[in-house]
Amino acid sequence: MLKGKKVLITGGAGFLGSHLIDRLLSEGASVLAIDDLSTGRRANLKKALTCTSFELVKSDANDGKNLESVFKRFRPDYAIHYAAVVGVKRTQERPLTVLADLDGISSFFALAKKYHVKKVAFASSSEVYGEPIKMPNREDDPLNPKTTYGVVKAVGEEFVKVYSDLGLAGTALRFFNVYGPRQDASNEGFVVGRFIQQVLAGKPPTVFGDGRQTRDFIYVDDNVEAVLRSLVSPRTNGEVINIVRGKPCTIEQLAERVITAFGKKMKPKYVAPRIAGEIRYRHADGSKMKKLIGFTPKIEFADGLRRTIQWHREK
Ligand SMILES: NC(=O)c1ccc[n+]([C@@H]2O[C@H](COP(=O)([O-])OP(=O)(O)OC[C@H]3O[C@@H](n4cnc5c(N)ncnc54)[C@H](O)[C@@H]3O)[C@@H](O)[C@H]2O)c1
Numbered sequence: 001m002l003k004g005k006k007v008l009i010t011g012g013a014g015f016l017g018s019h020l021i022d023r024l025l026s027e028g029a030s031v032l033a034i035d036d037l038s039t040g041r042r043a044n045l046k047k048a049l050t051c052t053s054f055e056l057v058k059s060d061a062n063d064g065k066n067l068e069s070v071f072k073r074f075r076p077d078y079a080i081h082y083a084a085v086v087g088v089k090r091t092q093e094r095p096l097t098v099l100a101d102l103d104g105i106s107s108f109f110a111l112a113k114k115y116h117v118k119k120v121a122f123a124s125s126s127e128v129y130g131e132p133i134k135m136p137n138r139e140d141d142p143l144n145p146k147t148t149y150g151v152v153k154a155v156g157e158e159f160v161k162v163y164s165d166l167g168l169a170g171t172a173l174r175f176f177n178v179y180g181p182r183q184d185a186s187n188e189g190f191v192v193g194r195f196i197q198q199v200l201a202g203k204p205p206t207v208f209g210d211g212r213q214t215r216d217f218i219y220v221d222d223n224v225e226a227v228l229r230s231l232v233s234p235r236t237n238g239e240v241i242n243i244v245r246g247k248p249c250t251i252e253q254l255a256e257r258v259i260t261a262f263g264k265k266m267k268p269k270y271v272a273p274r275i276a277g278e279i280r281y282r283h284a285d286g287s288k289m290k291k292l293i294g295f296t297p298k299i300e301f302a303d304g305l306r307r308t309i310q311w312h313r314e315k
Contacts, residue, residue: 003028010061011082013040062104071111091149098148120170136285164238171236180220181311195258209273211252219304222297229293244284
């Protein structure tokens with residue numbers, strides 16, 4: 001899809017960015033990643049760093065001068081904005097740090113236009129829906145973000161639309177809960193990896209609250225496929241798209257699935273909610289994704305969990 005093209009990715013040393021980079025390099029693209037390594041890791045790019053068509057620049061993408069220096073030198077055909085403060089716990093504890101990402105968004109779009117990028121993609125989030133007003137979450141539903149993280153993502157989506165009118169093609173991709181190898185499984189990290197780590201350590205998965213909250217999980221390879229298709233398809237220009245499986249699962253069910261995947265007999269441990277006001281329901285409608293890029297996620301949950309567990313065991 002992108003053979004011979006130059007792709008710039010902010011936040012490329014992170015979970016999603018590094019998987020996307022591996023895929024782009026395998027397709028013959030040249031890639032430059034800019035990442036401050038705040039949550040990203042060089043280890044995620046172990047394979048990419050052996051490739052002559054890949055370069056990692058360790059730098060803050062929220063600093064317009066830093067960002068301009070890479071746009072100016074690399075002259076990308078495509079640019080993807082992933083750099084952001086992420087994680088429910090981290091973003092809620094540091095709401096003002098999250099707002100600094102607005103600087104990065106603003107510079108990213110201005111520079112992409114200035115350096116004549118063919119198309120941009122912006123990583124948005126299901127957090128723009130906040131506590132959903134309607135379900136399943138559809139792209140044209142009213143937004144109801146409850147956190148600065150959700151607000152910043154909603155602003156990023158508006159940049160996509162505004163710059164589209166100014167002649168810069170772009171698409172905003174609303175990611176729901178992606179999981180897979182390389183995802184942060186620390187205390188500040190994400191639920192699938194945390195449950196796997198707990199069971200690996202012989203402990204029951206710790207469920208916050210009653211476990212009836214739902215999330216819509218998608219395996220990272222499906223996410224990467226959807227991102228690439230969205231990036232190259234003119235049908236996504238100026239559009240906001242849910243990138244999802246569209247099959248919600250409760251956190252209690254997730255804990256049970258992880259236990260089953262390990263062949264263990266234990267019960268999840270229920271503890272008090274870790275933060276006030278955590279979003280209760282996530283269930284996305286993926287019909288726009290299917291219509292615009294002809295994609296339906298392929299990886300079943302059991303298979304994705306098996307692959308993720310395998311990675312945690314090897315790590
Ligand atoms: N993983 C998910 O389930 C999910 C869901 C919704 C949205 N997203 C969005 O997708 C994108 C990628 O998320 P991820 O899960 O890979 O998270 P991640 O933390 O693994 O990746 C984010 C990367 O951005 C880098 N970064 C952060 N601030 C930076 C800055 N100012 N300058 C340069 N680099 C910076 C980090 O070091 C990290 O490598 C983010 O924008 C996130 O908001 C992810």
